[in-house]
Amino acid sequence: MRKKILSGMRPTGKLHLGHLVGTLDNWVGLQEEYDCFFMVADWHALMSEYENPAQMGDTIIDNVADWLACGISPQKASLFIQSQVPSHLELYMFLSLLTPLGWLERCPTYKEQLREIKNRDLKTYAFLGYPVLQAADILLYKSDIVPVGEDQLPHLELTREIARKFNSIYKKKTFPEPQALLDKVSRLRGLDGRKMSKSYSNYINISEEPDEIRKKIKDMFTDPARIKLNDPGHPDKCNVHSYYAVFAPQRAPQIDQLCRKAQIGCTQCKKELAEILIAHLAPVQKKRKALLQDKGYIRDVLHQGKEKASAVAQETIVSVRKLLQVHYEL
Ligand code: TRP
Ligand code: SF4
Numbered sequence: 547m548r549k550k551i552l553s554g555m556r557p558t559g560k561l562h563l564g565h566l567v568g569t570l571d572n573w574v575g576l577q578e579e580y581d582c583f584f585m586v587a588d589w590h591a592l593m594s595e596y597e598n599p600a601q602m603g604d605t606i607i608d609n610v611a612d613w614l615a616c617g618i619s620p621q622k623a624s625l626f627i628q629s630q631v632p633s634h635l636e637l638y639m640f641l642s643l644l645t646p647l648g649w650l651e652r653c654p655t656y657k658e659q660l661r662e663i664k665n666r667d668l669k670t671y672a673f674l675g676y677p678v679l680q681a682a683d684i685l686l687y688k689s690d691i692v693p694v695g696e697d698q699l700p701h702l703e704l705t706r707e708i709a710r711k712f713n714s715i716y717k718k719k720t721f722p723e724p725q726a727l728l729d730k731v732s733r734l735r736g737l738d739g740r741k742m743s744k745s746y747s748n749y750i751n752i753s754e755e756p757d758e759i760r761k762k763i764k765d766m767f768t769d770p771a772r773i774k775l776n777d778p779g780h781p782d783k784c785n786v787h788s789y790y791a792v793f794a795p796q797r798a799p800q801i802d803q804l805c806r807k808a809q810i811g812c813t814q815c816k817k818e819l820a821e822i823l824i825a826h827l828a829p830v831q832k833k834r835k836a837l838l839q840d841k842g843y844i845r846d847v848l849h850q851g852k853e854k855a856s857a858v859a860q861e862t863i864v865s866v867r868k869l870l871q872v873h874y875e876l
Contacts, residue, residue: 548579548581549580549581550581550582550688550689551576551581551582551583551689551690551692552582552583552584552585552684552686552689552692553569553573553582553583553692553694554585554586554587554590554680554683555584555609556587556591557588557602557605557606558594558595558605559744560608560751560752560753561612561752562750563742563749563750563751564736564742565752566616566752566830567730567792568695568730569693569729570612570613570616570618571616571730572693572729572730573613573618573623574618576693577618577619577622577623578622580690580691582622582624583623583626583687583851583855583858584613584618584623584624584626585625585626585627586609586625586626586628587628588602588627588629589634589635590676590680593673593676594668594673595666597667606627607841607844610625610844610847611837611838611844612753612830612834614837614847615752615830615834615837616752620847620850624850624854624855625848625851626848626851626852626854627848627851627852628683630848631855631856631859633686633859633860633863634679634686634859635679637686637862637863637866638675638678638679640682640866641678641685641708641712644711644712645678645681645708645711647674649707650674650675650678650704651674653700655676655697655698656674656676659673676701677701677705678708681701681704681705681708681709685705685708685709685712685862686858686862686863687855687858687859687862688721689724690722690724691724691725691727692705692725692727693727693728694727694728696728699726702725705724706723706724709721709723709724716869720865720866720869734788736749737750737762737763737765737766738766739767750762750763752827752834753834754827756824760817760820760824763816763817763823764816766786766816768784768812768816769781771783772812775808776808778807778808779805779808781805781806784805786815786816786819787801787805789819789823790819790822793823794819797822
């Protein structure tokens with residue numbers, strides 16, 4: 547039996563290069579070796595976007611178009627929408643029964659988000675339970691491995707604790723303790739050098755138009771010590787060079803040399819990078835466009851994914867109901 551993987555992404559907006567090289571490229575590789583479930587985490591998105599859900603349907607279709615265009619294959623993996631498999635909420639309830647409040651209140655991501663996100667009211671009952679629903683997502687499929695970004699490690703730790711507690715109370719090894727698999731380290735920083743994020747407006751979308759890409763790259767900061775063209779540069783301190791390392795690894799060492807010897811100017815260096823990115827995204831954008839012209843295919847994929855996910859989920863729910871004496875009929 548192949549090991550199982552579940553991962554999810556919240557549909558909070560268009561996907562950018564960070565998602566592409568951090569997450570999606572990773573998923574594309576994993577689908578070859580594992581039984582993969584890739585989920586649109588719309589309940590998790592709603593926990594912060596509940597006041598403004600208007601765009602969610604479009605965002606989901608747009609995100610899944612990106613997944614498919616980047617090479618996620620519905621023949622290899624199950625793609626589905628969390629809210630279309632009601633068992634997630636059912637297991638969430640079962641796990642909530644035994645999750646101590648203190649575990650959630652102490653969770654570092656929870657405390658950080660309350661501190662940092664000021665434009666939304668996150669002091670809700672649901673938001674406190676965010677990691678419990680995530681644990682339900684993972685345990686519902688008895689997932690062995692969970693590919694995530696570093697920021698999600700506390701949630702994986704909580705998931706393991708919840709699994710352990712469940713197994714110990716009901717004296718049966720119902721859930722395996724899932725392992726985190728960190729997204730690729732070559733994590734791309736944002737255009738301004740900070741973490742690439744929607745809230746900093748420092749990203750390039752997977753669907754970004756070529757002219758927009760040229761403009762955004764042109765405005766990137768370079769080595770601050772390089773003022774004149776014949777000042778030698780420090781590519782190791784230049785974010786532009788880190789983009790070369792990710793998107794043109796063969797060209798990166800040459801750029802490194804040219805920069806150090808002041809044989810290439812920053813304007814030219816960025817122009818070349820913009821064209822590299824445009825060429826890199828061209829086939830993805832072409833596929834994306836075709837997919838979005840007939841959304842029926844995307845809907846079919848999500849429907850099939852839902853069916854496959856539901857079958858696995860239902861088995862887990864039946865066994866959990868039995869353990870807790872929760873009957874379909876009495
Ligand atoms: N919390 C994750 C994030 O914000 C999304 C997510 C929801 C998830 N459920 C999951 C990731 C289950 C991995 C497994 O990125
Ligand atoms: Fe950065 Fe390129 Fe300028 Fe060197 S030449 S500092 S790598 S933008």
